[in-house]
Amino acid sequence: MSAAAPKLFISYRREETAGHAGRLYDAVATRFGADNVFMDVELAPGIDFVERITRAVGDCHTLLVVIGPRWASVRAPDGGGLARLAEADDYVRLEVETALRRADVRVIPVLVAGAQMPQPEQLPESLRALARRNAIELSDGRWRFDVGRLVDALDDEAGDARPAPAPAPLRVPSGALLLIEGALVTACAALLAHRVAVSVTDALDLDRDPATVVRRALNWGLLAAAVAAWLRLRVGGRGSVAGAVALGALAGAAGGALDAVLWLWVMEPSAGALRDDVARVAVGLLLGGLLGALWSPPRVVFGALAGACAAFLAQALLNTVWALDPGASASDARDYTFVTLQAVAVVAAALALLLWLAARRAPVSRPPR
Known part of the structure; x- marks a missing residue:
């Protein structure tokens, strides 16, 4: 052989x-x-x-x-x-x-x-x-x-x-540990990514709209790269850690930029909460799809669907909070709040679905064996 x-x-x-x-x-x-x-x-x-x-x-x-x-x-x-x-x-x-x-x-x-x-x-x-x-x-x-x-x-x-x-x-019995790790890694990465993104955009001294695009691209790109590196190291799979980081950075940056573009220029301000929902769901699709792509075997579609649903629910929660306290949406903490909450929700939802699929892996339909 x-x-x-x-x-x-x-x-x-x-x-x-x-x-x-x-x-x-x-x-x-x-x-x-x-x-x-x-x-x-x-x-x-x-x-x-x-x-x-x-x-x-x-x-x-x-x-x-x-x-x-x-x-x-x-x-x-x-x-x-x-x-x-x-x-x-x-x-x-x-x-x-x-x-x-x-x-x-x-x-x-x-x-x-x-x-x-x-x-x-x-x-x-x-x-x-x-x-x-x-x-x-x-x-x-x-x-x-x-x-x-x-x-x-x-x-x-x-x-x-x-x-x-x-x-x-990863063995399925360790799924709860994986979810806890993922949430902690995501929250820490969101904090660091937010600080880096704010520092970079402040140093560039960009106008408001371009600064928003760059900030969200950096925010989600750095966050997704960190989560991708953690997942590759944690559960293994095909490809190198460097490749996972590059894929994560690309998917996250694309999601963040798309989020900002949809929110600033595509959706009308009069759309209100719907504008936030559509923009954040786009990020959830890309981040969830990234986790599915790094899984073994790859489950891109399932990861993307779980990420989109989690992003929508997280945004709905934020919209409710901001409706109760309008001043919260005007604070500088808003960006970090929604990035952290939505990223944790997307990662947890995607990992939970991927773990469930691994535990109940359904073979291809065929006559009884």
């Missing part, structure tokens, strides 16, 4: 091990790239599923067979009491059979949820060679460590030409 990243195929029984397979996918996709990992073959109507599975398995170097406690005994609802594996057209059986027939495909049983390797007599004749394969156990209690062993084994087979493994993706 060459030193290039190995192509992996994850075979699993959806009704039993979908959650474990999703976590495993996130880990190996982060290390080897989503393009090198297959999970769920999407079958359009009229497609020969045997040919499609044969081609997909043939394109990979390694088949990871995720085995739960009932992997060999799950029964079809209308199969007359037979185990799924006894059916010749069972997807999981076809995937494993195809891989076992190929000398160039390595088959690794992956035991989850306390499963044991099935005995040869529990398997169809065509699958009995699987019982002789050395398995690796992924325990829920030591998931990171066990997945690290598996990734190291795949690395050893691929060769030593690649750089050291990237940090493993």
Whole structure:
């Protein structure tokens, strides 16, 4: 096998091990790239599923067979009491059979949820060679460590030409900690970014409108760059920290400038609160989309939608506060207040949705496995 990243195929029984397979996918996709990992073959109507599975398995170097406690005994609802594996057209059986027939495909049983390797007599004749394969156990209690062993084994087979493994993706049980960290990092970054933006625009001595554009571009650009650097360091993923910072600065600056342009020149002042809502939602879209782009696997659309909704709700809250205390909107603290509140809301909402998707990763729709 060459030193290039190995192509992996994850075979699993959806009704039993979908959650474990999703976590495993996130880990190996982060290390080897989503393009090198297959999970769920999407079958359009009229497609020969045997040919499609044969081609997909043939394109990979390694088949990871995720085995739960009932992997060999799950029964079809209308199969007359037979185990799924006894059916010749069972997807999981076809995937494993195809891989076992190929000398160039390595088959690794992956035991989850306390499963044991099935005995040869529990398997169809065509699958009995699987019982002789050395398995690796992924325990829920030591998931990171066990997945690290598996990734190291795949690395050893691929060769030593690649750089050291990237940090493993965040485990979902640590989601609350991630949200708290994100809120604190965002609030601190907002404070520093605001002070820098004010100092720069004061030093440039710009007119009011250009100063507003520059200030908001700097404000959101610096804030987004800091959040992007934190997220890349915290959860890992593809790409460098410098690349994440550059992407964050670009997305934040674009969002801040768009915010100012919409507020100053596009929306009529008579639009009132609507003008604020539209401008801030634009920022929420870009900042949330940035977090989605840095996630593994990328979830740009989900991040952007969560960010836009959070920005709208945060702006609605600010509009209410300012309606109760009109003097607050005239103070210099207004910019820092809305940037901090909205940035924290956008980051928290986007991360919460991304964590939820990671915990409930829904495979591509296909017939029951």
